[in-house]
Amino acid sequence: MSLSRRALFGGLGAVAPPNVALITARGREALVDELGPMAVEASVITPPQDGEIRISSNENPYGPTGPALAALGGGFMVAGRYPTNVQPSMRDLRELIAQKFNTEPGNVVLGAGSSELLQNAPHAFTNSEKHLVTASPSYNQPARVARYLGAEVKAIPVDSAGRLDLDGMADAARGAGMIFVCNPNNPTSTVHSNGDIRAFVARVRSVSADAVVHFDEAYHEYVTDHAYESAAELAINTPGVFISRTFSKCYGMAGIRIGYGVGHPDTMRTLSRYSLTFNTNTPGVGAAYAALNTTGFVPREQKRNVEAKKVTADFFRNAGFQVMDSQTNFIFVNIRRPAAEFRSACAEQNVRVGRDFRPMEQTHARISIGTMEEMQRAIPVFGSVLGIPTNVGGRR
Amino acid sequence: MTTKNSMKVSRRTFVKTTGIGVSAAAIMAYDGPRSIARAWSMSLPQEERPMLLHNNENPLGPGRKVVEAMNEALSNGRGGRYPGSGGLPEALARAGGIPQDNLMIGNGSTQLLRTCTQVFTSPTRPLVTGAPSYEECAQYANNIGHPVEEVLLDDHMMLDLNAMADASQGAGMVFLNNPNNPTGTLWGADAVGSFIERVRSESPETMIVVDEAYHDYVTEPSHSTQIPRALSDTHVIVARTFSKAHGMAGMRIGWVVAHPDAISKMREWHLGLTLNIPSLLGAATSILDRERIEEEVARNTAARAYTIDWFEQHGMDATDSQCNFIFARTGMNAQEFRSGCAARNIRVGRNFPPYQEAWARISISTIEDMRTATRVFGEVLGVQAKAEAA
Numbered sequence: 001m002s003l004s005r006r007a008l009f010g011g012l013g014a015v016a017p018p019n020v021a022l023i024t025a026r027g028r029e030a031l032v033d034e035l036g037p038m039a040v041e042a043s044v045i046t047p048p049q050d051g052e053i054r055i056s057s058n059e060n061p062y063g064p065t066g067p068a069l070a071a072l073g074g075g076f077m078v079a080g081r082y083p084t085n086v087q088p089s090m091r092d093l094r095e096l097i098a099q100k101f102n103t104e105p106g107n108v109v110l111g112a113g114s115s116e117l118l119q120n121a122p123h124a125f126t127n128s129e130k131h132l133v134t135a136s137p138s139y140n141q142p143a144r145v146a147r148y149l150g151a152e153v154k155a156i157p158v159d160s161a162g163r164l165d166l167d168g169m170a171d172a173a174r175g176a177g178m179i180f181v182c183n184p185n186n187p188t189s190t191v192h193s194n195g196d197i198r199a200f201v202a203r204v205r206s207v208s209a210d211a212v213v214h215f216d217e218a219y220h221e222y223v224t225d226h227a228y229e230s231a232a233e234l235a236i237n238t239p240g241v242f243i244s245r246t247f248s249k250c251y252g253m254a255g256i257r258i259g260y261g262v263g264h265p266d267t268m269r270t271l272s273r274y275s276l277t278f279n280t281n282t283p284g285v286g287a288a289y290a291a292l293n294t295t296g297f298v299p300r301e302q303k304r305n306v307e308a309k310k311v312t313a314d315f316f317r318n319a320g321f322q323v324m325d326s327q328t329n330f331i332f333v334n335i336r337r338p339a340a341e342f343r344s345a346c347a348e349q350n351v352r353v354g355r356d357f358r359p360m361e362q363t364h365a366r367i368s369i370g371t372m373e374e375m376q377r378a379i380p381v382f383g384s385v386l387g388i389p390t391n392v393g394g395r396r
Numbered sequence: 397m398t399t400k401n402s403m404k405v406s407r408r409t410f411v412k413t414t415g416i417g418v419s420a421a422a423i424m425a426y427d428g429p430r431s432i433a434r435a436w437s438m439s440l441p442q443e444e445r446p447m448l449l450h451n452n453e454n455p456l457g458p459g460r461k462v463v464e465a466m467n468e469a470l471s472n473g474r475g476g477r478y479p480g481s482g483g484l485p486e487a488l489a490r491a492g493g494i495p496q497d498n499l500m501i502g503n504g505s506t507q508l509l510r511t512c513t514q515v516f517t518s519p520t521r522p523l524v525t526g527a528p529s530y531e532e533c534a535q536y537a538n539n540i541g542h543p544v545e546e547v548l549l550d551d552h553m554m555l556d557l558n559a560m561a562d563a564s565q566g567a568g569m570v571f572l573n574n575p576n577n578p579t580g581t582l583w584g585a586d587a588v589g590s591f592i593e594r595v596r597s598e599s600p601e602t603m604i605v606v607d608e609a610y611h612d613y614v615t616e617p618s619h620s621t622q623i624p625r626a627l628s629d630t631h632v633i634v635a636r637t638f639s640k641a642h643g644m645a646g647m648r649i650g651w652v653v654a655h656p657d658a659i660s661k662m663r664e665w666h667l668g669l670t671l672n673i674p675s676l677l678g679a680a681t682s683i684l685d686r687e688r689i690e691e692e693v694a695r696n697t698a699a700r701a702y703t704i705d706w707f708e709q710h711g712m713d714a715t716d717s718q719c720n721f722i723f724a725r726t727g728m729n730a731q732e733f734r735s736g737c738a739a740r741n742i743r744v745g746r747n748f749p750p751y752q753e754a755w756a757r758i759s760i761s762t763i764e765d766m767r768t769a770t771r772v773f774g775e776v777l778g779v780q781a782k783a784e785a786a
């Protein structure tokens with residue numbers, strides 16, 4: 001085999017002809033700049049075609065973007081190498097993330113999904129003497145880990161609008177090891193403003209000099225509320241504060257398992273002591289790198305989500321059901337009956353919605369936002385299950 | 397054979413484009429196995445990229461069928477979905493008769509070794525390990541404040557099984573790397589069996605974790621896997637990985653076989669959400685692709701023999717490695733050797749105390765790469781081949 005065939009990806013000749021319209025839409029320039037000859041057409045992949053509508057796990061139904069897919073395809077061929085030994089390497093990805101946040105690689109840790117960081121943070125920062133503060137309901141994983149490690153968990157109830165009780169959480173921070181703040185919150189979908197967040201951190205610091213504050217921003221890219229702003233800058237400048245983000249949601253890479261944390265270098269150093277040695281897979285690192293460099297992608301996916309979400313939320317609201325103010329790719333609806341009942345009735349019609357979220361499982365269901373077409377097919381199913389007449393499916 | 401006519405398959409694309417009105421998926425075609433000993437880099441020309449002989453990777457990467465399966469894993473937006481088990485438990489059942497209750501899959505064997513260390517050691521129940529041996533468990537135990545007892549190798553640079561069994565009294569877990577990294581050597585089935593029986597009878601609470609990361613590469617006939625024992629013994633766990641002979645180090649996937657009781661203890665802690673979907677489908681394909689593994693092992697065996705031979709012909713020696721790396725007595729300080737090689741664009745293994753004064757660990761790449769590499773070693777070590785001189 002000639003040297004040139006062996007270079008880079010070797011199989012470049014096999015790339016399908018580009019679809020000009022899509023490349024225009026997705027910004028080929030960025031793609032070519034960053035990926036060189038690996039740059040290929042940005043393609044759209046269809047969601048599952050087997051009839052099932054899976055709106056249970058807050059996934060992006062389209063999956064990875066074209067540039068990310070191309071990076072994955074190329075990455076598979078060099079997957080014999082650990083992710084430090086292929087470029088873009090873990091280090092390159094950390095540098096790119098640092099650059100996006102105007103900071104240094106020492107402020108960034110990678111994870112096998114943000115889940116790994118949610119596992120490692122309570123391990124690093126809570127113990128039998130230093131409790132965890134979280135909300136109820138909220139993303140459960142940190143609480144589960146803390147309990148396993150024998151740490152107490154103080155779960156502060158959300159208010160009636162599904163918003164975190166930040167004052168209550170700050171009060172509970174006295175003597176805590178860590179406070180987990182899911183913003184926007186899963187499953188309630190609500191968000192707090194940057195002003196709220198800054199005041200919260202100040203208030204935490206007034207009762208605890210060293211409790212670590214973890215802002216889970218898994219749904220950051222989907223937020224449209226103008227009062228919201230990431231806690232990243234605050235985290236970078238404040239010891240003991242960090243954020244986590246993921247490529248699983250807006251970026252459509254839940255199956256690829258790449259997430260990251262950003263914060264003060266001291267906090268990140270402690271956290272990274274718990275990181276798996278090679279936590280991120282080689283093709284996934286390349287895909288995340290490509291995704292971050294795909295200009296225009298986030299606003300487009302955000303817009304798509306807002307449109308499909310509006311149709312869905314409007315349906316429930318018009319029928320007199322309360323829907324919390326969603327800043328995510330899912331909605332939390334008061335269906336006035338047990339989620340389990342609703343879930344199994346929907347499942348019978350091939351629509352999968354979210355699981356129980358205690359303590360609200362007797363009244364609320366979480367529904368992820370799929371494609372517009374999926375939501376238009378799901379709405380009549382919701383209607384039939386809840387006894388609401390619908391013609392939304394046909395109306396558009 | 398996939399190796400020979402790689403160009404013929406190079407035009408195929410492997411992700412199906414089944415959607416309506418959807419553009420063709422942009423996926424690289426598999427171009428046949430080829431050495432990726434030189435790091436894949438966007439910025440450096442091929443000839444300037446370093447040859448990587450420092451992490452015991454498979455220089456050819458995953459086989460054609462595996463690459464196909466991984467691309468297939470991305471079809472229909474599946475890369476955007478949280479993975480299920482990807483058919484891997486079923487494939488392992490088919491390949492090795494391993495019931496699902498005895499199985500746990502992890503982000504490389506690294507994650508599983510850590511889970512074992514987390515769950516089976518404690519501040520009062522130490523980890524016992526060889527030294528030097530694979531450090532993952534010891535490092536992690538250190539991180540979480542659990543004590544570690546290191547047992548030096550014996551005079552033949554073999555894991556000192558007697559001393560390790562002695563040290564295991566009251567230990568939470570003993571880590572047995574067989575064959576052992578960095579020395580490459582192994583204990584045969586009889587010796588391992590007696591070791592396990594001794595620990596089981598003298599310290600019945602101690603978990604015995606046998607790391608068989610390099611199992612596929614072993615050519616020594618006295619070796620056998622401890623998987624059958626792990627299926628029934630409550631205190632024996634075998635760790636395996638797809639990172640070595642299967643060529644999937646970058647995919648991050650490994651597995652353990654253990655008694656269901658041990659598995660359920662591990663599950664209470666283990667984070668299941670670390671596995672990516674292409675790795676699951678790729679591994680499921682790879683485990684059933686014996687032909688590819690046989691080719692890979694044949695390649696490694698020949699290149700390993702060539703490299704050990706080169707050292708011996710030049711008046712140095714090497715251990716009887718059963719792995720995809722060798723441990724050679726260069727007579728030079730490992731750091732110095734490493735820098736010398738690095739200056740000539742080859743990266744070799746790090747220091748392995750207490751052998752850092754004279755020994756180097758060198759991963760085995762293709763035989764062509766090893767010819768280049770040994771020429772460089774000759775320069776760095778200032779030796780001349782007897783054969784060449786003659």
Ligand SMILES: Cc1ncc(COP(=O)(O)O)c(C=O)c1O
Nearest residue numbers: 113114115139186218246248259
């Ligand atoms: C709030 C929140 N954090 C973290 C995660 C985990 O995401 P991942 O591990 O895929 O990054 C999720 C997934 O549902 C989530 O909702």
Ligand SMILES: Cc1ncc(COP(=O)(O)O)c(C=O)c1O
Nearest residue numbers: 504505506530577609637639650
């Ligand atoms: C003996 C041994 N065990 C485990 C591993 C970890 O491999 P992985 O996490 O890639 O499965 C290695 C890697 O070098 C190794 O040498």
